[in-house]
Amino acid sequence: MCSSCSSGATIHESRLGSDVPAIALVGRPNVGKSTLFTRLTGTHQKMANYPATTVEVSEGLLEIGKQKIRIIDLPGTCSLDAVSPDEQLTTDVIAHGNIDLAVVLVDASNVARCLYLATEMRESGIPMVVAVTMTDLAERRGITLDLEVLARELMAPAIAVTPRLGQGIDDLKKSLLTYLDKNPNPHEMPIRDEDERLEFVNTIIGMAVQRKNNMRTTSDRVDQILTGPITGLAFLLVVLWGVFQATTTLATPLMDLIDSGLNTFIAAPLSAALVGIPWLHGLVVNGIVAGVGTLLTFLPVMSIMFLILSVLEDSGYMSRAAVVSDRIMRFAGLPGRALLPLLVGFGCNVPAISATRALPDARHRLLTGLSVPFTACSARLAVYVFVAEIFFKKNAGTVIFLMYLLSIALVVFFALFMRLTFVRGAKRDPLFIELPPYRLPTSQYVLTDAWIRVKGFLREAGGIVVTTVIVVWFLMATPTSSQYAFTETPVENSAYGAVSKTISPIFEPAGFADWHTTGALVTGFVAKEVVIASWGQNYAVDDVENPVDRQRLTQQLKNDFEASSGGHAAAAVIAFLIFLTAYTPCVATVAAQKREFGLKWALTGIAIQLTLAWVLAVVAFNILKNWL
Amino acid sequence: MYFAGMLLNQLARGNTAIVLSFSDELFCQQLRRAGLRAGTEITVLSRTASRGYLLKIDDTRIAISRKVAADITCELIAA
Numbered sequence: 021m022c023s024s025c026s027s028g029a030t031i032h033e034s035r036l037g038s039d040v041p042a043i044a045l046v047g048r049p050n051v052g053k054s055t056l057f058t059r060l061t062g063t064h065q066k067m068a069n070y071p072a073t074t075v076e077v078s079e080g081l082l083e084i085g086k087q088k089i090r091i092i093d094l095p096g097t098c099s100l101d102a103v104s105p106d107e108q109l110t111t112d113v114i115a116h117g118n119i120d121l122a123v124v125l126v127d128a129s130n131v132a133r134c135l136y137l138a139t140e141m142r143e144s145g146i147p148m149v150v151a152v153t154m155t156d157l158a159e160r161r162g163i164t165l166d167l168e169v170l171a172r173e174l175m176a177p178a179i180a181v182t183p184r185l186g187q188g189i190d191d192l193k194k195s196l197l198t199y200l201d202k203n204p205n206p207h208e209m210p211i212r213d214e215d216e217r218l219e220f221v222n223t224i225i226g227m228a229v230q231r232k233n234n235m236r237t238t239s240d241r242v243d244q245i246l247t248g249p250i251t252g253l254a255f256l257l258v259v260l261w262g263v264f265q266a267t268t269t270l271a272t273p274l275m276d277l278i279d280s281g282l283n284t285f286i287a288a289p290l291s292a293a294l295v296g297i298p299w300l301h302g303l304v305v306n307g308i309v310a311g312v313g314t315l316l317t318f319l320p321v322m323s324i325m326f327l328i329l330s331v332l333e334d335s336g337y338m339s340r341a342a343v344v345s346d347r348i349m350r351f352a353g354l355p356g357r358a359l360l361p362l363l364v365g366f367g368c369n370v371p372a373i374s375a376t377r378a379l380p381d382a383r384h385r386l387l388t389g390l391s392v393p394f395t396a397c398s399a400r401l402a403v404y405v406f407v408a409e410i411f412f413k414k415n416a417g418t419v420i421f422l423m424y425l426l427s428i429a430l431v432v433f434f435a436l437f438m439r440l441t442f443v444r445g446a447k448r449d450p451l452f453i454e455l456p457p458y459r460l461p462t463s464q465y466v467l468t469d470a471w472i473r474v475k476g477f478l479r480e481a482g483g484i485v486v487t488t489v490i491v492v493w494f495l496m497a498t499p500t501s502s503q504y505a506f507t508e509t510p511v512e513n514s515a516y517g518a519v520s521k522t523i524s525p526i527f528e529p530a531g532f533a534d535w536h537t538t539g540a541l542v543t544g545f546v547a548k549e550v551v552i553a554s555w556g557q558n559y560a561v562d563d564v565e566n567p568v569d570r571q572r573l574t575q576q577l578k579n580d581f582e583a584s585s586g587g588h589a590a591a592a593v594i595a596f597l598i599f600l601t602a603y604t605p606c607v608a609t610v611a612a613q614k615r616e617f618g619l620k621w622a623l624t625g626i627a628i629q630l631t632l633a634w635v636l637a638v639v640a641f642n643i644l645k646n647w648l
Numbered sequence: 649m650y651f652a653g654m655l656l657n658q659l660a661r662g663n664t665a666i667v668l669s670f671s672d673e674l675f676c677q678q679l680r681r682a683g684l685r686a687g688t689e690i691t692v693l694s695r696t697a698s699r700g701y702l703l704k705i706d707d708t709r710i711a712i713s714r715k716v717a718a719d720i721t722c723e724l725i726a727a
Contacts, residue, residue, distance in 0.1 A: 130707045163707065218685070236693065240709070243702055244694040247711065252697040343711040346698035356698070451698055451713035452679070 041200050042090045043082075044113060046141060047125030048134055049096030049380065050336075050456035052153040054078070056125065056183040057093040058468050060193070077109065084193050089200070092119075096380075098133075100140045105382045114144060121199055122148040123192075128158035128165045128180070129457060131229050135174075135221040142174055142209045149195055149204050150178040156185070157457055162232030169228040175207045184462045239458050243340065252344040259332075259341065260363050266324050268367040268398060274320035282313045302497050302507040303490070311489030314547060315482050318370055318608055322477050325364065325371030326470035329378060332360075334461035334469075338378055339453055346451045352435045355379065356451070358388040362431060365395030369605045373612035374473065386617050387443050390625050391435045393605045393613075396427035399548035403600055406552050410574050411581070411593045419594070423601055430602060434632070442624065481611030488607040492546055495519060511558055516542070520558075530599065530637040531585035531592030531645065536576075541599070547606045591644035595637040602633035654724060656690075656701070657717035664691040665722035679720070684710070690722065 047053045061080025078093040094113055095106035102108040113119065124141045126134040141148055152167060171178040179195055181188035195204075212220060245251045287309050294301035332338045338357065346356035354362075357379045365372035369392050376389045396404075404423050408416035495516035499509035511517050512535075520539035527533045536558040543554040556564040561573045578589065585592035604610060604626050614622040659665055667688045670679060679685065684705060691704040700713040 132706050133708050161707065214680075218680075236704075240693050240702075240704065243709065247694070247696045247702055249695060249697045249699075256697075339711075343700070343702075344697040346700075346713070450715040451700055451711060452716055453711045455702075455709040455711060 040081075040088045040090050041120040042092060042118065043121045043123060043196060043200075044092045044094050044117070044119045045123050045125065046094055046110065046114070046137070046148075047096060048098050048127070048137060050339075050454070051096070051125040051127040051134060052183050053093055053096060053125055054469070055334075055462070055465050056123075056151065056153065056181065057091060058465050059183045059186060059189050060091050062468065082193070082196075084197050087197060087200075089196065092117075097137065099137055100144065104380075106380065114141070114146060119146055121196065121204070122146050123151050123196070124148050124176075125151050125153050126170070126178075127154045128152050129154045129161055129163055131163075131165055131170075132221065132225050133454075135224055136217060138174060139209075139212070139217050139220060142176060142205065143211045145208070147199065147204050148176050149192075149199055150174060150176050151192060152178055152180045153183060154457070155180050156182050157459075161237065164230040164232075166228045166230075170224065173224045173227065175205055175209055177204050184459070184465065242458060243455065246337070246340045247343045252340070256341055256344045259337070260360065263328055263360065263364060264367050266328060267321050267364055267371055271321040271324050271368075275317045278317050278319065279313060282309065282316065287313070298505075298507045299497070302493060306497075307490040307493040308486065310493065311486035312482075314489055314608070315478065315485045318481075319474070319478070321368055321371050322374065323470060323474050325374060326473040327466060329375060330466040330469045331461045333378065334459060334465055336456040336458045339455050343451065343453055343455075352391075352432045353439050354388060354391075354435055355381070355384050358384065358391075361388055361392055362395055365392040365397060366427075367398055369393055369395065369397050369609040370612050373609060373616055374477065376616060383443055386621060387435055387438055389613060389616055390438060390443075390621065390628075391431045393609055393625065393629055394427055394430035394434055394602060396424055396601055397548065397605055399606070400600060403544075403548060403551045404597060407593060407597060410577060411590060419597070423597055426598065427601055430632075434628075477612065477615065481608060481615060484611040484614065485607050488546055492516065492543060510560070511539070517558075526634070527599075527637070528584075529641070530595045530634065531588060531641040532581060532596045532599075532637075534580045534584040536580060537584075537596065541603070544600070545604060545607060547608070548600075551600075585641070585645070588641070588645035588648060590648035591641050594644055594648070595641035598640050599633045599637040602629060602636055604629045653721055655718055656692075656712075656720040656722050657714050659692045659701075659722070659724065660727070661692050661694055662727070663724055664689060664726040665724045666690075668721045668723055671719045671721065679716075684720070689725070 045053050045057055057078060057080060060082045077095065080091045080093075082089045082091050092113070094110040097107040097110045099107075100111050100114060102111045114122070122141060124138045126138055138150060150170065152165060152170070155165075158165060167178045167180060177195060177199070179188060179192050181192050183189065246255050287305055290309060291301065291305050294304055332341070338360075341360065342356035344356065345359035349356050349358050352358070358376075360378055361372045361375035364375050372392045372395065373389050376385045376392070379385045379388060400423075401420070404420045405416070408419040412419045496511060496514050497507040497509070498515040499506065500513055500515060500518045504510070504513055516539065517535065520535040520542055523542070524533045524535045524538040527538060532538075536555060539558045540551045540554040544551040552564055555561075555577065556569070556573055559573055559576050561569045564570055564573055581589040581592050581596075610622050610626060613625055653668065654665075656665070656667075667684060667686055667690060669686055684690065684703075688705055693702040693704050693709070696702055696711055698711075698713060700711060701717055703710045703712060
């Protein structure tokens with residue numbers, strides 16, 4: 021555990037810091053902590069990165085009558101002796117945070133694994149009550165837990181709850197209210213060493229737990245299929261195919277619907293109303309509405325992604341997927357769970373960044389999240405196809421295929437590079453995963469969880485996306501000479517054209533130092549979908565879908581690539597495609613990275629992507645120009 | 649059947665064994681926290697796609713890689 025990972029965070033440093041009493045939920049992973057948290061707080065919750073960490077903690081407000089209580093859902097941990105940044109945060113909050121009461125969750129279907137932490141918590145002296153979860157599952161497995169014995173031995177109140185079904189929640193709330201004023205643990209528990217504690221746990225198990233059978237369960241038989249060498253991989257591929265389809269095929273028509281709805285019902289009426297005031301028309305229609313529209317079109321894909329993530333996690337399949345994909349991800353030095361976000365990235369990078377939440381280790385989340393932008397999203401595919409068909413007609417397919425190979429290679433090498441440099445300590449331990457029981461996901465938890473995440477994305481990414489679109493519009497609307505009026509200037513004579521011409525020489529060593537192309541790359545930062553349209557705009561081509569206009573655009577692109585590369589257009593085009601693959605995908609991806617990992621890492625990511633993209637493009641051009 | 653001191657990755661599906669020791673201290677803490685310590689009874693439920701094992705320890709199910717399995721010495725008690 022590195023010292024920099026230690027947060028030393030207190031509850032009062034959190035975003036909900038106030039005099040409202042704080043209750044922390046503490047437990048091992050997969051004991052139903054998040055489900056209980058959602059039951060207690062509903063949608064009155066928000067995520068917060070604790071100071072000096074990338075570990076995310078959910079905080080929410082529980083209101084019982086007039087009493088307000090802050091509920092803090094701490095990262096799951098097996099022990100207070102932390103081995104990861106997530107666990108360290110829990111340990112730090114327990115040690116230094118001003119918690120008024122802790123609710124320690126014990127899984128009734130797996131008591132033996134939970135009591136070590138419960139004993140440590142009891143020894144820490146923090147007032148605590150025990151919430152016994154998964155009683156329904158324990159019953160199905162023939163396991164009986166004597167709550168009275170458990171409470172007596174731990175010297176703490178024990179309450180049975182089934183958060184998924186809402187059972188026992190009222191009793192728990194009453195207890196919380198009572199024990200905020202009254203010490204739930206009047207007797208001190210002696211502090212034991214590890215062996216004594218394990219012995220104590222075994223003693224409690226012997227007294228409090230009865231098993232009818234301890235045989236191979238249906239869940240074990242399902243696991244044999246879902247984690248098996250051939251069947252497990254086949255099932256994982258089906259799941260991944262489904263996720264990919266849902267985030268592309270299913271989401272695309274919904275995105276188009278929102279786009280056309282915004283155009284028909286908002287942009288068109290506003291356009292008609294503001295036609296007499298060009299600057300206001302431009303600001304509102306091409307700036308604000310276009311910016312909000314860009315953000316809202318991501319709504320379907322983000323909602324679908326978050327729903328899928330919640331279902332996969334809540335059902336218990338995510339851990340099985342991590343087991344199956346572990347070997348596949350080993351070559352990139354990433355854990356098995358990183359496969360899902362990286363594959364989703366080939367559809368769209370934005371939900372892929374959010375999908376890194378499936379990774380329990382904060383360093384692996386960061387590493388995967390920084391690698392995602394190198395996956396060639398479907399928006400980049402449209403540009404590959406357009407360019408490859410113009411310049412490599414017979415070999416267009418091969419060129420596109422090579423770009424995908426490059427994308428995969430970039431992800432692998434970038435992840436390995438980052439592990440050795442910026443994200444040290446993200447070592448990849450050999451596989452060791454505890455598998456949670458299979459559960460039927462509950463609609464309340466899944467929908468609430470997805471809604472909170474979508475809301476968070478809109479709130480935190482919205483500002484960046486809308487501002488960037490407005491800035492690009494403003495640059496395009498601002499003339500560089502008095503000859504033209506604001507909003508009525510040709511692109512070439514706008515501030516945007518001037519910026520593109522200023523940046524353009526940077527790409528001279530890569531063979532595509534032409535302002536039309538540089539400008540397209542600048543607008544490509546807003547969204548890769550607009551690169552082709554931007555070329556059309558820069559070349560004053562009205563409609564790139566129109567065959568005549570398209571032919572004109574094609575010819576001008578050929579001429580300019582030929583001129584800027586000194587007669588090595590093919591090499592320059594390959595260099596351009598390489599740059600397109602490696603540089604920052606879009607502003608929404610940056611916004612998602614800022615939300616997940618903070619501004620520092622989002623900016624670091626941009627700097628690395630731009631540098632790497634430029635170096636690769638220059639190297640590729642200078643090698644290929646000798647042959648092409 | 650009785651064999652002493654075999655490695656966990658020598659066990660076949662369905663075998664139950666008692667853990668004797670770990671050779672790698674690195675994983676020792678993690679394994680102990682998951683309930684896998686000397687004296688624990690484990691059953692090999694199946695092989696996994698990652699060429700590892702799915703183990704049953706009391707009511708817990710744990711997936712481990714071959715590398716981890718090769719660090720655990722155990723004593724077969726039922727085949």
